[in-house]
Amino acid sequence: MLRLLVVLTGMALLIPTAGAGPSSAVAFDVATVKMLKAADPARGEALAKEGKCKKCHGDFGISDDPEDVNIAGMSTSYLYKQLKDYQEKNRDDRDMYKVTRELDEQQLADLAAWFAAQQPAQPAADRNMDPAVLQLVFRGDPERLIKACASCHGRDGRGGQFDHPALAGQYPEYLVYTMTEFKEGDRGNDIYSRMRVVAEALTEAEIEGLAAYYGMAVPKEEE
Amino acid sequence: MSLDPLRTICEDPLERKWVWLSLIMAFVMGGLLGFYALSSNIHPPSNVETIDSSRLHLSEEFAEDNLGVKRNDDGSLTVTLVAARYGFYPPRIEVPVDTPVTFRIASADVLHGVHVPFTNMATMIVPGYISEVTTTFPRTGEFSLLCNEYCGLGHDSMWSRLVVVPESAGGESS
Numbered sequence: 001m002l003r004l005l006v007v008l009t010g011m012a013l014l015i016p017t018a019g020a021g022p023s024s025a026v027a028f029d030v031a032t033v034k035m036l037k038a039a040d041p042a043r044g045e046a047l048a049k050e051g052k053c054k055k056c057h058g059d060f061g062i063s064d065d066p067e068d069v070n071i072a073g074m075s076t077s078y079l080y081k082q083l084k085d086y087q088e089k090n091r092d093d094r095d096m097y098k099v100t101r102e103l104d105e106q107q108l109a110d111l112a113a114w115f116a117a118q119q120p121a122q123p124a125a126d127r128n129m130d131p132a133v134l135q136l137v138f139r140g141d142p143e144r145l146i147k148a149c150a151s152c153h154g155r156d157g158r159g160g161q162f163d164h165p166a167l168a169g170q171y172p173e174y175l176v177y178t179m180t181e182f183k184e185g186d187r188g189n190d191i192y193s194r195m196r197v198v199a200e201a202l203t204e205a206e207i208e209g210l211a212a213y214y215g216m217a218v219p220k221e222e223e
Numbered sequence: 224m225s226l227d228p229l230r231t232i233c234e235d236p237l238e239r240k241w242v243w244l245s246l247i248m249a250f251v252m253g254g255l256l257g258f259y260a261l262s263s264n265i266h267p268p269s270n271v272e273t274i275d276s277s278r279l280h281l282s283e284e285f286a287e288d289n290l291g292v293k294r295n296d297d298g299s300l301t302v303t304l305v306a307a308r309y310g311f312y313p314p315r316i317e318v319p320v321d322t323p324v325t326f327r328i329a330s331a332d333v334l335h336g337v338h339v340p341f342t343n344m345a346t347m348i349v350p351g352y353i354s355e356v357t358t359t360f361p362r363t364g365e366f367s368l369l370c371n372e373y374c375g376l377g378h379d380s381m382w383s384r385l386v387v388v389p390e391s392a393g394g395e396s397s
């Protein structure tokens with residue numbers, strides 16, 4: 001009986017602690033999908049000007065700072081979900097919380113549509129083609145329950161449906177930063193821990209290798 | 224035999240015999256299945272319960288902090304799982320051997336299936352419905368939960384782990 005108790009306690013520990021609430025309040029139900037389809041990039045552009053998005057994200061969604069995310073050309077649904085998660089503090093960022101706090105859902109969708117319509121950054125020409133990294137990208141590692149990156153993020157890294165973001169064309173620094181956040185539990189707005197499970201199983205070296213595969217070339221400092 | 228309707232599509236008499244044999248077998252077995260299903264009132268497996276798959280993580284039962292293994296009052300176990308591209312969540316579950324386990328599984332996106340090789344645990348997970356299946360695992364060890372309905376690019380890496388651990392009952396009391 002004692003062993004059974006130990007087993008059950010062990011099982012209880014595996015379940016995330018109660019009261020944590022959902023990792024994101026966004027659900028891609030019919031109403032949300034309809035709203036995203038009807039989002040207006042022109043209104044989004046005006047909002048982006050007003051909100052001074054370009055201070056960090058550049059004029060067209062490509063940042064100057066390699067620690068920032070490049071939002072140009074990501075899917076409307078992904079961008080919308082992140083904005084909503086920042087607003088509801090399911091993804092933690094002071095600045096993003098401040099700029100999204102006052103916006104309603106339609107405005108978030110409009111913003112998302114505007115940045116989604118911009119030209120995405122390209123991955124570096126001399127990207128990391130280490131076979132071990134390619135193995136992770138296209139095959140994953142079943143023993144460690146690591147899914148192939150390409151299965152959700154697309155074979156070209158341009159992103160998948162709904163909440164699966166594009167990876168290609170991000171700064172390597174940002175990719176390392178956000179994957180480390182997932183690994184250490186500092187970012188947890190991936191519904192059902194789908195990314196956390198993978199990031200926890202990846203080593204730091206693997207995260208860097210993957211970032212060098214998907215990452216864009218870092219522009220040289222201007223003279 | 225000259226009236227054989229298969230004659231128009233098949234010349235060889237031996238081949239026609241085999242075609243007839245397979246047709247008759249298929250009809251006999253289909254008839255038997257139908258007879259048993261009707262005479263003993265057998266329905267498709269498990270219960271029919273609907274759920275909104277697109278809002279699964281906001282539901283009560285399939286909320287993220289309600290997943291996993293739970294013990295019921297009668298000593299049986301309930302395992303609440305979500306199948307989502309591409310995995311079963313939580314990705315690792317542990318259950319005791321020789322204990323009735325009821326799986327309640329829902330899909331967060333498309334059609335999935337679940338199958339645990341070397342056991343009789345298998346069911347389809349249809350979006351919009353809750354799949355329920357009860358089984359008992361007679362052997363300890365590490366097993367895999369596999370998806371057996373093609374669900375997209377990552378279907379072949381859609382698997383997670385089930386560990387069947389020894390239970391004290393039947394062994395020495397400790």
Ligand SMILES: [Cu+2]
Binds near residue numbers: 372373
């Ligand atoms: Cu599947």
